[in-house]
Amino acid sequence: MGARDGSDGRDARGEWRIRAAELADRGVRNIALTTVDNAGICRAKTFPLARLAEVAERGVGLSPCFDVYTSADRMVSSPHLGGPDGDLRLFPDPERIVPLAAQPGWAWSPADRHEQDGRRYAGDQRDFARRAAARAAGLGLRFTMGFETEWILRRPDGSSPTTGPAYGMTRIVELADYGRDLLQALAEQGLRVLQFHPEYAPGQFEVSTAPADGPVAAADDLVLVRETVRAVSARHGLRASFAPAFHAAEVGNGCHLHLGLHREGTDLHRDPTARHGLAPQAAAFLAGVLDRLPALLALGAPSPASYLRLQPSRWAGAHRCWGVENREAALRLVPGEGHAELKCFDAAANPYLLVGAVITAGLAGIAEGAQLPDPVTGDPVARPDVPRLPTSLDETVEHFAAAGELREAMGEVLYGAVLAVRRAEAEDFAGSEPERIAAETRWRY
Numbered sequence: 001m002g003a004r005d006g007s008d009g010r011d012a013r014g015e016w017r018i019r020a021a022e023l024a025d026r027g028v029r030n031i032a033l034t035t036v037d038n039a040g041i042c043r044a045k046t047f048p049l050a051r052l053a054e055v056a057e058r059g060v061g062l063s064p065c066f067d068v069y070t071s072a073d074r075m076v077s078s079p080h081l082g083g084p085d086g087d088l089r090l091f092p093d094p095e096r097i098v099p100l101a102a103q104p105g106w107a108w109s110p111a112d113r114h115e116q117d118g119r120r121y122a123g124d125q126r127d128f129a130r131r132a133a134a135r136a137a138g139l140g141l142r143f144t145m146g147f148e149t150e151w152i153l154r155r156p157d158g159s160s161p162t163t164g165p166a167y168g169m170t171r172i173v174e175l176a177d178y179g180r181d182l183l184q185a186l187a188e189q190g191l192r193v194l195q196f197h198p199e200y201a202p203g204q205f206e207v208s209t210a211p212a213d214g215p216v217a218a219a220d221d222l223v224l225v226r227e228t229v230r231a232v233s234a235r236h237g238l239r240a241s242f243a244p245a246f247h248a249a250e251v252g253n254g255c256h257l258h259l260g261l262h263r264e265g266t267d268l269h270r271d272p273t274a275r276h277g278l279a280p281q282a283a284a285f286l287a288g289v290l291d292r293l294p295a296l297l298a299l300g301a302p303s304p305a306s307y308l309r310l311q312p313s314r315w316a317g318a319h320r321c322w323g324v325e326n327r328e329a330a331l332r333l334v335p336g337e338g339h340a341e342l343k344c345f346d347a348a349a350n351p352y353l354l355v356g357a358v359i360t361a362g363l364a365g366i367a368e369g370a371q372l373p374d375p376v377t378g379d380p381v382a383r384p385d386v387p388r389l390p391t392s393l394d395e396t397v398e399h400f401a402a403a404g405e406l407r408e409a410m411g412e413v414l415y416g417a418v419l420a421v422r423r424a425e426a427e428d429f430a431g432s433e434p435e436r437i438a439a440e441t442r443w444r445y
C-alpha cells in the first residue's frame with residue numbers, strides 16, 4: 001500500500017484515500033505518528049487526516065537527533081548522530097492505524113523511519129525488532145509476546161486518588177468510573193484486556209493485554225496502552241506516571257515482558273516429555289537470555305531510576321536466576337499459562353529495542369546450546385550463590401559496552417546511539433541522592 005515498496009504509486013494513493021475516508025467516517029481528523037527514542041520517550045509528529053495519502057507516499061520529516069536525546073531532552077552525540085543536520089521521513093504503518101477512543105478526533109500509528117532516499121534508517125528501533133523477529137523466523141521460531149503496564153496516579157495537587165490498601169477492592173471502588181472508561185477505551189482500540197488491578201503503591205494500577213502475535217505488535221500494543229492510560233487519566237483530571245521509581249523508597253513501576261516460543265505450530269512451553277513443559281530449544285533460548293541479563297538491562301532498565309526500583313523484596317526480579325512461579329526471580333516461568341515472564345524490566349525501556357535485544361540473546365543461547373541452571377525456589381536474597389543483577393546504570397553500561405552480539409545485531413548507528421544516551425544519563429545523575437533521581441524522572445515517562 002505504498003510507493004516505497006515499488007507498487008504502483010497511483011493505486012497506492014487511491015487506497016490511502018479510501019482509508020482516509022473510512023477514518024473520517026469514524027470521526028478521525030488528525031493522525032499522531034509515534035516513535036520511541038533510545039531514552040524510552042515516546043515522541044510524536046501529527047498531521048491532518050486530509051494529508052494521509054501524501055504522507056503515506058512522502059512521509060513527514062523528523063530530525064534523527066532525538067535518538068541521542070536523554071529523557072531530560074538534552075541532546076548528546078554518538079559517532080553517527082547528534083547536531084542540527086539531517087532529516088528522516090516518518091511513515092504510518094497501514095496495518096496499525098488506530099482511532100483513539102480517549103482522544104476524539106485523533107488516530108495513532110507507530111511510525112517507520114526511512115532516509116530521504118527511501119532506504120531504511122539504520123537507527124530505527126522498530127526495524128531492529130522486526131529484523132530480530134525475522135532472524136528467529138528463519139529458524140522456524142515464532143513468539144507470542146505481551147507487556148504488563150504499571151503506573152501511578154496523582155491528582156494535580158500531588159495527592160493519591162486512592163486511599164485503600166494495596167490490591168484492595170476499595171481502590172477499584174474509588175476509581176470505578178476511571179477503570180470502566182479505561183477498559184472501554186482499550187477494548188474499542190482492539191486491545192484485549194486480560195486483567196486490570198490495583199497494585200502495591202498508593203495510586204498504582206496494572207493492566208495486562210492479550211499476547212500479541214510477534215514482538216513488533218507487542219511493542220506497538222505497549223505504546224498504545226500507555227498513551228491510552230495517559231489520555232483516560234487526563235480526562236479524569238489525573239496524571240499517570242510510568243516512571244521506574246515514583247519515590248526512591250517505594251515499590252516502582254515494572255514493565256514485565258511475557259513471552260512464549262513456538263516452532264512450526266508447536267508450543268515449545270508445552271512439551272509433554274520435558275521438565276516444566278519446556279522444550280530444549282525454549283530452555284536454551286531462556287538460558288541465553290538469563291546469561292545476558294546484565295547487558296540486556298541497558299535496554300530494559302535504561303534509567304538511573306531503574307536501579308532504585310530493581311531491588312529485592314519488590315517483585316521486581318533483582319536476582320539473575322529463574323524460578324517456577326517465583327516472583328523474586330528475574331525470569332519467572334509460568335508453566336500453567338505456557339510462557340515465561342521477564343520481571344526485571346521497567347517502563348523507561350524502549351519496547352522495540354527490548355524485544356529485539358531479548359530475541360538476539362535467546363537466539364545466541366540456542367546457537368551455543370545454553371543450559372538452564374536449576375530453578376530457584378524461595379527468596380533468592382537468602383542464596384549467596386545467586387547473583388544480583390547490576391545495581392546501577394554504570395554497571396549495566398559496562399556489560400552493554402562489552403556485548404558484541406547485541407552490537408552486531410543492532411548495527412553501529414543504533415548501538416552507538418544507545419550507548420551514548422546511557423552514558424549521558426548515568427553521568428547526569430552521578431552522585432545524586434536517590435530521591436532526587438526519582439523526583440527528576442517521575443514525570444518524564
Ligand code: GLU
Pocket residue numbers: 150199206251252253254255309314315316317327343
Ligand atoms: N511493581 C513491581 C515491579 O516493579 C511488580 C509487581 C508485580 O509482580 O506485578 O516490577
Ligand code: MG
Pocket residue numbers: 148150199206254
Ligand atoms: Mg504488577
